[in-house]
Amino acid sequence: MSLKEKVVQGATCMCNFGTTPDTLKVLTQTKYYLNDHEGKKKLAATHKDIGATFEKNTFGPCKKQPIPGGFKPCQAIITEWCGYYEKEKYSPPDGYILLEDSKATCPIGGKDCIKIIKTGQIGEPTKKNLQNADSDLQSHVNPVVDMKNYDKKLENKSEI
Template sequence: MSLKEKVVQGALCQCQFGTTPDKLKVLTQQKYFINDLGGSSKLAATHKDIGTTFEKNTFGSCKKMNNAPCSAVVTAWSGYYEKEKYSPPDGYILLEDSKATCPIGGKDCISIIKTGQIGEPSNSTIKNADEELQSHVSPVMDIKNYDKPLENKSEL
């Protein structure tokens, strides 16, 4: 699994035969969150998330059906991480290179474009940040004084 991102609710997926992406919805569990400080929106996706598990349940027009509207259905996932299992639903975690099978498109026709994870820095992360590195990454932010109130509001 070395350095592969785990997939969470909101991951952007695309079928190789469709015209538009759709976002993954986790319907199998409400307990396990990843990269979510508040524990409210980034549910961990597993290989048990099958069926109509997308927000719109469509990838636009389907080339396999002569450009008729797609009705996205996942019958199976491959490439999941078998060393990390969430119970319930007894599902293995999906990774950035996991692929889904659709009855129309066939095996592994649906890919993950973005995992859905977004960096959310906490106060402790910012306090422990390397000042010199941060000055290059985010030159407009003064990392030493990020939590101090402005003395003169007219400077804004």
């Protein structure tokens, strides 16, 4: 699993035979959150997240289903996931965590036709991260913010 991101609710997925991406919804559990400071948005996605588990449940017109004048609309249904991390299991739903290179199978598109474009993880810096930041490095990365005096400004604002 070295250096692979775990997949969370809000991940962007795409089918090889569709034209538009869709967003993954975690419907199998409400307990385990990843990379979410408040534990409210980023539910961990597992290989048990199958069925109609996308926000729109479509990837646009399906190139596997031609009709006169175009293609039938996709009806995204996942029958199985592969490439998940078998050393990390969440119970319930007894599911293994999905990784950035996990792929899903659709009954129409076939094995591994759905891939993950973005894992859904977004860095959320906290006050503790700012306190531990190397001020010299941060002055080069973000010269607008004066990290040496940033903590003092935070303390002054909390006193108001």
